[in-house]
Amino acid sequence: MKQTVAFKKNERNIFFHILTRCNLKCRHCYITPRQHGKEPIPSDTVIRWLRTLFDANKETNVIFLGGEPTLHPELDLCIKEARKIGYRSITVDTNGYLFNDILNKVTPNDVDYFSFSLDGATKTVNDKIRGKGCYKKCTEGIKKAVSKGFRTSLIFTVSKLNIHELENMPLLLKKLRIDRFFIQVIGIRGPSAKKRNTLQLTREEWTGLVPKVAQEAASLGIRVTYPKVFLEKNEPFECAGLVADNFFIFPNGRVYQCPLCEDFAIHSHRFKKDALTPLYGIRERELFQLSIPEGCVMNKILQPGNLRYDEHGAPEYKIACCLLKETVLAHSP
Ligand code: SF4
Ligand code: SF4
Numbered sequence: 001m002k003q004t005v006a007f008k009k010n011e012r013n014i015f016f017h018i019l020t021r022c023n024l025k026c027r028h029c030y031i032t033p034r035q036h037g038k039e040p041i042p043s044d045t046v047i048r049w050l051r052t053l054f055d056a057n058k059e060t061n062v063i064f065l066g067g068e069p070t071l072h073p074e075l076d077l078c079i080k081e082a083r084k085i086g087y088r089s090i091t092v093d094t095n096g097y098l099f100n101d102i103l104n105k106v107t108p109n110d111v112d113y114f115s116f117s118l119d120g121a122t123k124t125v126n127d128k129i130r131g132k133g134c135y136k137k138c139t140e141g142i143k144k145a146v147s148k149g150f151r152t153s154l155i156f157t158v159s160k161l162n163i164h165e166l167e168n169m170p171l172l173l174k175k176l177r178i179d180r181f182f183i184q185v186i187g188i189r190g191p192s193a194k195k196r197n198t199l200q201l202t203r204e205e206w207t208g209l210v211p212k213v214a215q216e217a218a219s220l221g222i223r224v225t226y227p228k229v230f231l232e233k234n235e236p237f238e239c240a241g242l243v244a245d246n247f248f249i250f251p252n253g254r255v256y257q258c259p260l261c262e263d264f265a266i267h268s269h270r271f272k273k274d275a276l277t278p279l280y281g282i283r284e285r286e287l288f289q290l291s292i293p294e295g296c297v298m299n300k301i302l303q304p305g306n307l308r309y310d311e312h313g314a315p316e317y318k319i320a321c322c323l324l325k326e327t328v329l330a331h332s333p
Helices: 043-053 075-085 123-130 134-147 163-176 203-219 284-288 297-302
Strands: 002-005 011-017 059-065 089-094 113-117 152-158 180-185 223-227 246-249 254-256 269-272 275-278 325-328
Touching: 002 203, 011 043, 043 059, 043 075, 043 246, 043 275, 059 075, 075 089, 113 134, 113 180, 123 134, 134 152, 134 163, 152 163, 163 180, 163 203, 180 203, 203 223, 203 325, 284 297
Parallel strands: 011 059, 011 246, 059 089, 089 113, 113 152, 152 180, 180 223
Antiparallel strands: 002 325, 223 325, 246 254, 254 269, 269 275
C-alpha cells in the first residue's frame, strides 16, 4: 500500500553532518566544505549539540552524515551517547567503506540502520557516478553489516545516468537482504551543480517508473520511500520549513531547516556556545513564507528544469517540498 507521509508535528529529525571530508568524489555530491566547514566536529561537541537538539516531547531521530561519517574516529561514541540521550532512531548514512572499524565498535542495539548509497545495479553504472571500485566496496560493506545483524537501507539517487538500472534494483536488494529502499531524485546543488543540470528527470520519467519499482521492491518484503516530487494542481502544497521540525547541522555550526538552502549562507540558526541560536535578516525562513504557483520556491530558484508551463504561462503542476515522501510498505506479492 502506498501512502504519502504527512509532516508529523510530534517528530523531530536531526540530519547531523559531523564532518564534510569524504574519500569519494561522486558526480552528484552536494557537500560544500567552503560553506560548511572543513574540520570534523569533535565528539564532545557533537554530544553537547545532540543534547541541545533532543526534544523529550517529540520522537527525535538522528541521522549521522558527512562527507563520509565513518571517517570520524569517534562516531561510535556519538552513536552510543545519542542512544543514552533517548533518540528514538539512529541511522548512519555511509558510502560503504565503513572506516575506523565501525561495525566492530557498535552493535545492532546501538544503531537502527546503516544506510548505504549505491547508484547503479551494476558496477559499470554505479562506478561511473561514484568512482572506480565503489560498487564492490559498498556491496561488501552491506554483506558485512548484514552478517553482523545490522538492519540496512539502500539509497539510490536517480538521474538520467542510471534510470535504466532502477528496475534491476529490487532483485539486487533482495539478494543483499536490504530492509529499506530509499529512491532519491537528483538534486541540482553543491559544487558541481551546473555540470549536472542536464541530469534531471522529467515528470513522465519519474512518475512512470519510480512508483512501479517501489511496488516491486515492496512485494519482495522491502519498505520503500521516495520523494513525491510532482503534485497535481489541486493537491495541497506544504513547506516543511513552516510545518515540520527538521534540522540540518554542519561542522561550522550552521543549522538549516531546508536542505535546498544549504549552498547559501541563509541558515536560520547557528550553534553559539552549544545553544541553538536563531538568526534574523534575510534567511531561509523568509523564503518559506513565499507562495508561488510552482510550489517549492527553492526548487524554482535552483532546479527549474523539472517545471513545465502551459501555453498561458501557468505551471502544469507543482513541485512538492523535497521532504515530502511516499512510502510503500513491505508486502507479499
Ligand atoms: S559519498 Fe556522499 S559525501 Fe562522499 S562524495 Fe559521494 S555523495 Fe559526496
Ligand atoms: S524544499 Fe522547498 S518546500 Fe521544502 S523546506 Fe525547502 S523551500 Fe520549503
